[in-house]
Amino acid sequence: MTPPAHVIVGAGAAGMMAALTAAERGVPVLVLDAADAVGGSLNISSGQLSAAGTLLQRRRGIVDSPDAHYADIMRISENTADPTLVRLAVDNAARTLDWPTENGMEFMPDHPVEGFAHEPYTVARYYWGPDFGRSILQILRKAFDAQVTAGRITLSLNTKLIGLVMSGRRVTAVTATAPDGERTYPASSVLLATGGYNANPELFHELSGRPAYGANSYPYNTGGGLEAARRAGAALRGHENYLSSFGVVMDRPGLGAKLEFRHIHHPQDRPPWEIYVNTEGRRFVAEDEPSVNAREHALLDQPELRRYVVFDARVLRESPPMISGRTNHELRDLFDVHPMFTSAPTLDGLAAKTGLPAPALAETVAEYNTTLDSGRPDPFGRRHRPTRIDEGPFYAIRVQGASVTSTVGLAVDSDLRVLDATGEPFTNLSAAGELLGSGQLMGKSFCGGMMATPALTLGLLYGEGLSAHA
Numbered sequence: 001m002t003p004p005a006h007v008i009v010g011a012g013a014a015g016m017m018a019a020l021t022a023a024e025r026g027v028p029v030l031v032l033d034a035a036d037a038v039g040g041s042l043n044i045s046s047g048q049l050s051a052a053g054t055l056l057q058r059r060r061g062i063v064d065s066p067d068a069h070y071a072d073i074m075r076i077s078e079n080t081a082d083p084t085l086v087r088l089a090v091d092n093a094a095r096t097l098d099w100p101t102e103n104g105m106e107f108m109p110d111h112p113v114e115g116f117a118h119e120p121y122t123v124a125r126y127y128w129g130p131d132f133g134r135s136i137l138q139i140l141r142k143a144f145d146a147q148v149t150a151g152r153i154t155l156s157l158n159t160k161l162i163g164l165v166m167s168g169r170r171v172t173a174v175t176a177t178a179p180d181g182e183r184t185y186p187a188s189s190v191l192l193a194t195g196g197y198n199a200n201p202e203l204f205h206e207l208s209g210r211p212a213y214g215a216n217s218y219p220y221n222t223g224g225g226l227e228a229a230r231r232a233g234a235a236l237r238g239h240e241n242y243l244s245s246f247g248v249v250m251d252r253p254g255l256g257a258k259l260e261f262r263h264i265h266h267p268q269d270r271p272p273w274e275i276y277v278n279t280e281g282r283r284f285v286a287e288d289e290p291s292v293n294a295r296e297h298a299l300l301d302q303p304e305l306r307r308y309v310v311f312d313a314r315v316l317r318e319s320p321p322m323i324s325g326r327t328n329h330e331l332r333d334l335f336d337v338h339p340m341f342t343s344a345p346t347l348d349g350l351a352a353k354t355g356l357p358a359p360a361l362a363e364t365v366a367e368y369n370t371t372l373d374s375g376r377p378d379p380f381g382r383r384h385r386p387t388r389i390d391e392g393p394f395y396a397i398r399v400q401g402a403s404v405t406s407t408v409g410l411a412v413d414s415d416l417r418v419l420d421a422t423g424e425p426f427t428n429l430s431a432a433g434e435l436l437g438s439g440q441l442m443g444k445s446f447c448g449g450m451m452a453t454p455a456l457t458l459g460l461l462y463g464e465g466l467s468a469h470a
Contacts, residue, residue: 004186005030005154006466007174009161009225010193012040012218013136013452014433014459016144017096018191021463023152024143029466030185031153032176034160034220038144039137040195041218041434042452047133049456050126050449051093055101056112057125064123066090073450076119076293077443080241084414085440088461089454096457097127100139106130116268118448119293126448136452159183161194161224164232169420170427171232189428191462192418193455196406196434197223201255207408208242213305214402215256225435226410232429235411235421238439243446244305244401246295249323249340253398260340262324263309263399266292271384273319274311275368276399278302281351281360283368286382293445296401305401308354310365314391323397340398350394365389405451409437416462432458 006022008015011033019029037043052069069090073081101107106129115126129135147153158179165173165184174185197203198217203226205211230236246265250257264270265287272287284307285298299305309322316328323331335343336353344350347365351358369388371378378385410418410431417425433455442450 004172004188006189007032007185007187008191008193009033009174010040010195010433010435011035011038011155011157012193012195012433013042013140013455014435014462015040015191015193016140017456017459018193018432018463018466019153020140020144020147021460022466023147023150025463025467026152027467028152028154031155032159032161032174032185033155033157034194034224036157038141038155038157039133041221042133042137042140044218045133045452046128047136047452048126048128048449049097049136049453050121050447051097051453052090052123052125053094054112054125055098056107056127060112060124062112062124064125066093068123069093069121069125072121072123073442073447076447077445080439080443080445081447082237082440082443085412085436085454085458088414089441089450089457092457092461093453096453096460100136103139103143105135105139107135115448116266116292118446119291121448133452136456161228163228164190164429166232169424171429187428189466190430192225192229192410192429192431192435193433193459194225194435195221196409196437197221197226198404198406203227204406207236207239208403208406209239210242210244210305210403211255212402213255213257213400214248214250214259214404216259216402216404221406221434223406225431226408229410229418229429229431232426233420234418234426234429235423236408237411238408238437241439241444242403242407243296243444244300244403245446246292246299247305247307247399247401249397250400252339257400261326263397264322264324265295267384270320270322273315273386274309274322275364275389276307277310277356277361277364278308279304279306279356281356281364283364283380286378286380288382288384296446299401307399307401308356309397309399310350310361310389310394312389312391312394314387315389316395318387335395342396342398343393345392345394347394350396354396354398356396405438406434407437407439409435409440412436415465416458430462432462
């Protein structure tokens with residue numbers, strides 16, 4: 001009979017770091033992953049990291065601390081993030097980030113930054129590499145592969161988790177479908193690091209409470225680890241913290257569409273000339289609201305998480321580029337060819353083609369123009385109003401809110417042990433990475449670097465814990 005092993009299910013950021021850390025300290029581990037290559041979401045993600053007190057900060061004379069990092073996350077999330085997990089992550093994030101730094105990871109030349117793609121930090125502690133998630137993976141894989149070669153990590157790819165074999169509160173084995181058929185792997189301990197559930201539309205709708213509008217997640221993030229733990233009696237957390245991005249332009253209408261274009265909505269990059277309306281033809285936010293968190297929360301209240309960017313010929317002709325990577329002149333070729341780009345000679349015609357209510361759209365544009373002409377304050381507090389919207393043809397770009405993270409995750413304690421509905425931990429079952437859910441790691445907000453960094457950091461802590469108890 002095969003002796004029980006320390007089993008790590010998932011070879012993404014958390015699983016690889018956990019396996020590597022344990023193996024480097026002499027603890028052999030078995031790593032299972034459903035994909036045909038390691039890396040998980042690092043293969044496609046932006047790989048954004050955040051940490052306080054790092055080598056890179058010290059080289060630039062930036063004074064920072066985990067306490068300040070923690071305070072920023074709780075401020076941005078309005079105290080909706082899980083304080084225990086955030087504290088674990090930020091207190092150990094610097095050494096997590098210093099490791100790839102010392103091993104040759106290339107970062108963007110001006111980093112760290114405060115950032116404004118998400119709500120900015122008060123200190124520059126936000127980092128990523130030129131190849132995004134793959135910049136991290138390149139460093140991580142080199143060290144991981146060395147431990148595979150040394151025989152301290154046994155790696156089984158194309159191996160999909162089926163379930164957990166339980167004896168009371170203890171996991172005794174992991175079942176999975178491997179290339180040679182269904183297998184049972186006896187386990188002395190199990191770390192679930194299988195990622196989120198964004199690639200499972202049914203589970204996404206059940207747990208996040210919204211349709212999965214986008215299909216841009218890692219394809220193996222189907223929630224297998226979460227469902228296996230839930231069947232074993234694990235508790236979930238974070239349902240109340242779903243949040244959508246402020247939106248992207250998809251390749252088509254409907255569910256399962258993919259991101260194709262990015263509308264430049266950050267006023268720090270490009271103050272807006274256009275207006276944003278919801279599916280009812282009404283404005284709902286100051287388009288130049290500097291807080292991306294405020295804009296995202298405003299969109300959360302709109303039907304179908306959808307907004308239309310509405311403007312006229314003058315805006316298209318005179319404003320700075322509004323779509324990333326395209327000039328406004330190049331945009332002309334997309335209207336009425338691409339399903340998300342619509343134009344018409346009149347506002348009524350634009351309403352008819354987009355499905356927006358014509359009276360509401362006309363009233364919204366008229367109110368915007370009249371308020372501008374009279375010099376009265378904008379009803380939403382907008383300040384940048386360079387021109388009326390009154391010169392045909394008129395244009396609309398359909399922008400869809402979506403989330404690329406999984407909100408809900410497994411409940412764990414400060415030792416990363418999975419908890420049941422009563423709050424009691426399972427004896428030898430732990431979880432890390434996106435399986436914990438963005439709703440715990442960031443609360444009802446998006447905090448820069450607070451998905452990849454906690455995955456790596458909590459994986460590191462788990463691996464250290466294995467070696468300490470070996």
